[in-house]
Amino acid sequence: MTDVTDVKIKVENIVASATLGKSLELPKVAPALEGVEYNVEQFPGLVYKLKEPKTAALIFGSGKLVCTGAKSIENSIKAIHIAVDKMRSLDPDIPHEFEIKIQNIVASANLMSTLNLEAVAMDLENTEYEPEQFPGLVYRLGEPKVVLLLFGSGKVVCTGAKSKEDAQLGVEKTKERLIELDLI
């Protein structure tokens, strides 16, 4: 009974970083990226928004970039390659091979049961619940090291995960713990 394995998580956002291994002359490669924003005083990186996959890339002079907004690891990697390929049209020396690392995965899930957050706040360890400030209860899990936001509706957000497996595990462990404490 109490099958925790039936909890379905939906990946909502992925943050990935890439290191090209070669510094970039931003003024030189920026023209290859249509609609790019660049305000050094405001932020040191170029802001490039892609429509497909719908993502946003932050590109730095050091040759490192950050991609946010993708809903799958595959799309995140695809978006990074699209941006890098475009820049390479203006700078042939940009490597074709480079490292990409998944930094954060945000997922949502539904425990299919309403939660009494004041009760959860009292019995569950490592929680913060300040309804005056935010309607969700913050639950920090140690293993995997992820943070969950629990809502009265039973909906959950898991963030801080480095892999889909950790996000899934985080939600499952949270559900198990809530059942264990008779808070489900």
Add this chain to the structure above:
Amino acid sequence: RLRKWQRKIRISGATERNLAFALSELDRDSSRLGLPRSVREAASVVYRNAVENKLIRGRSIEGVVAASLYAACRRCNVPRTLDEIAEVSRVTKKEVGRTYRFLTRELNIKLPPTSPVDYVPRFASELGLSGEVQSKAIDIIEQAMAKGLTSGRGPTGVAAAALYIASVLLGERKTQRDVADIAGVTEVTIRNRYKELTEQLDMGVTL
């Protein structure tokens, strides 16, 4: 030897000056909020504990004072909202909240979430509502909490809606605008809570 001694004097002198400044700041904020001496003392205890545990590093004295006051008000069951604390201190709501979380975590202070019930006496007296209305409002809030109707909702909004409903039920009607202004929420929020409470609780009377 003499130099080391002088340094101690200098450091303790600075420490004393900082403490004196913090306490005057605490008194200033407290009087603006109209807080009783007991709450000011509770806040000064929190502040002194923060200093003893070296938690002031990287934080403004004003911020720690404001967070100490916020915590003391909650512990004494006479809560002020983060907005009210931010208004009288020269610290943003965001920093008061951030420092409050830091202090409670580092000093192992675990306060339960603010109960809407704690706002009833203050809001009711500012609205000139009777003790009967207050009791009715508290009764409504307790029923709401028992049915899980307060999870995730702002305590002031729940207290405001309960007082509004109680005032109508007991013939001391106040407008949503009056209650909203004193509770620091919008009329829309009172209407939303009002709808949930009247639909899901047995008030014994149809409004």
Add this chain to the structure above:
DNA sequence: ACCTTACTTTCCAAAGC
């Protein structure tokens, strides 16, 4: 009253103030 937009919270990397 409705609708839309927007802010609160959590996470993370990037370069630099």
Add this chain to the structure above:
DNA sequence: GCTTTAAAAAGTAAGGT
């Protein structure tokens, strides 16, 4: 700590019709 990006959750707020 801040700046910029993205995304979900749900409550609250503000402005327009």
